[in-house]
Amino acid sequence: MMSTASHVISRVSYGVILAVLLAIAAGSVFPILHILAVSLSDKAAASAGKIFLLPVDMNFAAYSIVFDDRQFFQSFAVSVERVLLGGWVNFAITLLMAYPLSREKEAFSARNVYMWFIIFTMLFSGGLIPWYMAIKQFGMINSIWALVLPTAVPVFNVILLMNFFRNLPKELDDAASIDGAGPWYSLMKLYIPLSLPAIATVTLFSIVSHWNAFFDGLILINVPHKQPLQTYLNQIVVQMNVNRSQMTEEDVKRLALLSDKTVNSAKIFIALFPIAALYPFLQRYFIHGITLGSVKE
């Protein structure tokens, strides 16, 4: 039972916390609003730096430049395909690997070997050139698999999920083994349902990673209509930091017609929008607390 004084203090502190959070959140929102405004503004106004939070001379020119090209829709489809395929592969691999790695050494003796192996692969790399050569050797250049398989094992996510699994109560395993459940049953029926927040997290990261990836699309895909969305978007405009002493006449004419700023801003939104729509959906899984009803103390 709290006294009135402590009641007031806790109300005030709640208010302070809220204010701080809102301030920080506002800090995250302002740049987004600014970029949205730029994307909807007149190119000359954008160049002159006149835009703050509201568009100036609103028009959709930047968006129509992006959407006009048939390649936009082709690349969009490629990215959707890649997210679905790659997302599923990541999902399955992450679960399948996190579970055995979360077992204790006593239950799974080779666990440490595997663990350090995957950490090793996370830290060491042969570099771009042999990576490219290897994928070429596997015959995957220019196919959707080049966008899905090389990143099929998201080691960071695996470790994250493994850590989460390890933190689930030991009683879970005891109960499972008493009931005679094998590893597959444990994973499917016990661990997955109880780890929804963590699974939602790694799934989100995997989706975002696939959605944002542009470099592999650039290197591994040879025809424009098979490039993923970000690769296509990335090429629409010249670098923002223009080196005037090296521009060609084509560059110049294009800069006069296009605005790097407005089109770049439009690109951000186009990429952001699906994620923004998806994220709240995944938040349903950030449910508080695990149901311990299945475990008898």
Next chain:
Amino acid sequence: MFRRKTGVAAVLVCIILLAAACSNKGSNDSMESTPSSPSPSAAESASASDVAPAKDPFGPLPEQVEVKLSKGEGGGDLNLPQGETYTNNKFTEQIETQLNVKLNFVWETKNEAYQQKIKLAIASNDLPDIFYVDDYNDYLSLIKNGQIEDLTQAFADYSSDELKRVYGTDGGAGLRTLTIGGKLYGLSALGAVHDPVNLAWVRKDWLDKIGLKEPDTVEDLKTIVAAFNEKMGTKGIPGTATSDTAIQPLDSFDVIFQANHANPGQWVKDQDGNVIYGSVAPETKQALGQIQQMYQAGLIDLEFATTKSDQWVARIANGKAGVFFGPWWSGWYPLTDAIKNDPKAIWRAYAVKDESGVAYGREGAPVGRIAVVKKGFKYPELLVKILNYEVDQQKNPLKGTDASWDAWTVNIPLWDADLGIQYYNNIQALLNGNSNIEGKPADLDVQRKVAENFKKGEDWLAQNSDMYGEAVSRVFGMAPLVKNDKLVSVYNEFYGQTPTMEKRWVNLRKLESDAFLQIALGKQTLDYFDEFVKQWNDQGGQTITQEVNAALSN
């Protein structure tokens, strides 16, 4: 348990070792360059050349071959008819039929990405048969690593008259730059004359308002900028932070250097005929002194060293600058944006002269995009023939298509090096009422249109900013360069790399950049320049200068 664990570890290690072993072997076979197409036996080709017909610049190859190409696309409006694409259009059709080849575009991408992809292709030796590079250093690399064919003979035998003529429009500078060790390894677009020369662009309407005369010298500019600062609220001449690939650290203010006969970042001849690096010459010190003064007086934007190019544009487009330095084509960029924000502005370009009335202009590299042939491709002359057809387009445009040169098979622009000047002269003629102009049909059309637009007056242009860029650039931008018979062009004498450069050039550039900026910003006195020259020479600069002179005297 112990056994199980080591068992797994052992298996994993074995797999890794096996993979490594296999990969090394594999790399012998599959990582090396793959031959482009099956070539007939030596006997067959020998007999074919015995009865070879006269070397026809436009004739088909003796047998049909497949040629692999890569394509970079500009992304502008190509003007292609329905159903045609970058890699499948009337131009490519023409090449296939006339030259008896099968074109296979193994990869295509936009220009920006093209750079990265081609570098990777070069590094992994996974090259198409015919491709191009935009970076001259890549070209040198390709030659050094033996990845491309020698085209000297092919060019001599198969180039058409028109192609030879075009390559003569810059006095042969382009071909000379492409010739390494006496051999020609690639064919390129030519560097456009006067394209990089910087002029002083000034708000003429403000000059008139305040009552100042048009600038001739740096002193005039100083007066003008001081007046603008005071009366029009500007903050000095804007500049940008050094871009990593800029020719010299204070590139934005090259006009001031040129007005002092200084040529930082370039290899130029001194009075004795030796080639020296312009950044360590006494004239550069003089120019730096002027810049330092101007910065102190607020005649140069205080923030120039931290300004990126988009902020630079913002200052001009916003009316915060009344003077800026830019090439003749600044009408397009950044002035198209500036005019939209302030349609009443009147911008004019001026070549800044020294006290004796001579203006200097720093010219650019004589070559642009370079097309090459992969080593081992059986018919290197194919590239020459394709270019013959393409350069012919301008005189005899292919029927049935209006598409831009970006749709060509090997899309390097093959304009005359002095095309900008030709445009200027023709447009002037039209404006003076003389409609008797000569040139290629496509160019004549553009010139007529520009003259027409220009006649509609500056107000009309300001309202139709799409047309503003070209008209203002081609009339006002180009004028000081062409009309001015006292413009002296300065060329960089050396474009390669010497052995010491490979080790030390990065450091020397950094030294230079630091020194110039410190002096300009007033953090070091002007005499620090002498200290810089000493350090530059000691840290490899002197050796490099000797190497460059040696290389050039061969």
Next chain:
Amino acid sequence: MKPGFHYHLMLIPGIILLLMFSVYPMFGIVMAFQDYNPTKGFSGSPWVGWENFTYMFELPDSYLIFKNTVYLAVSKIMANLLLSLIFALLLNEIKHKLLKRSIQTVVYFPHFVSWVLFGGIIAQIFSLDGVVNVILQMLGQQPIQFMASNYWFPALLVGSDVWKEFGFSTIIFLAALTGINPALYEAAGIDGANRLRMMWHVTLPGIRTTVILIAVLSLQNVMNAGFEQILNLYNPLVYHSSDIIDTYVYRIGLLQSQYELGTAVGLLKSVVSILLIVISYKMAVKFANYRIF
């Protein structure tokens, strides 16, 4: 079938993929020891031993560059960790579900903005006539050229990085927070603890393992101090405090093709990362009796 067999089975697909795409290309590491020629490939290019590494260490300012890299990276890791942890803890206190979710969503957005644009915004805010200097002048101070100052610029880099990326770790911590048994909070409440004490005694211990994990995993980035960010924000006046390994190598690459240097640098980074991670692991085992992995 013993459970062990099934564990191996579950791991096999991932291991095979890792062998194909991660281990197999590692043959390219030899490039760090070669004078690489693309036509000769990895097996034919001449061996030069440690030459590429000595070149790297002999570059002027190589010490400075390493120092900058580590300093900036560590600052960013710590700042990010701290802010995202505090933010997650504060956000966890919010009862109102919709508000909580909205805030959680919104702070992730800056992650999607490219540094090209975000850098432009930062440059604008901190320029001489930008917001910050306007406020400074209103307070009677002299304007400061933040972007040109070796004193301020690192703070700018760390701050803007946190601003953009703290949302990422926040998500992870929020997920971890849901894993704390609500019964523990109830018990603490009965014992008379207020929210603050609960945070100290229940919440923090509850996500301790996750925090440690994130901290250790971040160690792999100690040599990657944020290439894209710095490339878009820096200028020659602040090279002294912000030039990192990657930007330096990038500038070299612009002047001359240097495949070998890139590989050598990459190798060095990997070695440092794995050393750091192994050390932290062993220290955690020794001092906290806790196995991070």
